[in-house]
Amino acid sequence: ILSNRSGSFASSPELKNHARITTDNQALADDSDMIILSVLPHQFPQLNINAADKLVISVMSGVSVARLQQAVQSRKIVRAMPNIAIEIQESFTPWFCEVDLTALETEQMITLLNSFGISERVYSEQAIDFLTALTGSGQGSLAFFEMAFIQSAVQHGIDEATALKAVKQLFFGISAFLRSHHQHPQEDVKKLIDYAGTTAAILLEMQRSGLAEKIATAIDKGYLKASKGMTQES
Numbered sequence: 627i628l629s630n631r632s633g634s635f636a637s638s639p640e641l642k643n644h645a646r647i648t649t650d651n652q653a654l655a656d657d658s659d660m661i662i663l664s665v666l667p668h669q670f671p672q673l674n675i676n677a678a679d680k681l682v683i684s685v686m687s688g689v690s691v692a693r694l695q696q697a698v699q700s701r702k703i704v705r706a707m708p709n710i711a712i713e714i715q716e717s718f719t720p721w722f723c724e725v726d727l728t729a730l731e732t733e734q735m736i737t738l739l740n741s742f743g744i745s746e747r748v749y750s751e752q753a754i755d756f757l758t759a760l761t762g763s764g765q766g767s768l769a770f771f772e773m774a775f776i777q778s779a780v781q782h783g784i785d786e787a788t789a790l791k792a793v794k795q796l797f798f799g800i801s802a803f804l805r806s807h808h809q810h811p812q813e814d815v816k817k818l819i820d821y822a823g824t825t826a827a828i829l830l831e832m833q834r835s836g837l838a839e840k841i842a843t844a845i846d847k848g849y850l851k852a853s854k855g856m857t858q859e860s
């Protein structure tokens with residue numbers, strides 16, 4: 627069952643043929659054992675449902691378990707945080723639940739989360755907020771690296787189109803390579819530094835400049851934003 631305010635899901639034949647479409651959130655809640663809340667955090671206060679005793683999975687960032695429990699009147703809350711790779715079934719999706727679910731509920735929920743990538747249970751709500759910044763927002767962070775690489779190429783006279791092509795294929799190719807390369811990144815970095823070639827020169831400068839610490843500081847800003855709550859439109 628799918629519900630939104632506009633009822634626009636009904637105009638998609640793909641959705642219409644595979645799901646019951648409604649604009650009545652409470653009807654959805656009443657007829658479901660498991661409910662996924664996927665509205666924007668600032669839209670959450672308008673979502674008025676009673677889901678007592680139902681398993682409610684929220685993918686909203688910054689909306690706490692306590693707040694969800696109070697609003698939907700269920701203690702069985704799971705907070706899950708996929709990322710944009712959900713679109714190609716490659717999300718990393720951490721999830722957190724502070725109450726005991728039945729074996730069947732857990733199995734069904736994990737099956738659902740794994741249907742769009744890999745899921746992993748975490749044991750604190752802070753971990754979900756942190757991972758909202760680290761992996762939930764990962765597209766942005768990696769896009770920033772792509773941008774920096776492209777800028778560096780352009781500064782050296784490589785035309786923008788070639789730089790874009792090179793960097794896109796670099797990220798794509800290395801991601802595909804990493805799938806079958808199971809060495810810890812720390813070992814890769816050590817090995818490449820020990821090899822003392824071009825890569826070593828780059829890595830040593832990255833280390834010297836404190837880049838890792840700057841990345842950690844940037845991710846901390848996202849963590850702070852995620853943990854402060856995001857139910858106000860901004």
Ligand SMILES: NC(=O)c1ccc[n+]([C@@H]2O[C@H](COP(=O)([O-])OP(=O)(O)OC[C@H]3O[C@@H](n4cnc5c(N)ncnc54)[C@H](OP(=O)(O)O)[C@@H]3O)[C@@H](O)[C@H]2O)c1
Nearest residue numbers: 630631632664665666667669672673685686687708709710
């Ligand atoms: N996109 C991502 O990569 C990603 C990753 C991780 C987590 N998330 C989280 O997933 C959630 C959804 O993100 P999104 O990108 O899919 O946002 P979106 O495209 O804006 O979708 C929000 C949906 O919520 C519906 N909606 C809003 N208020 C409603 C209400 N009162 N009752 C029923 N339906 C309502 C909207 O439809 P109507 O306007 O027709 O009601 C719309 O279909 C957000 O909390 C986001 O933080 C997204």
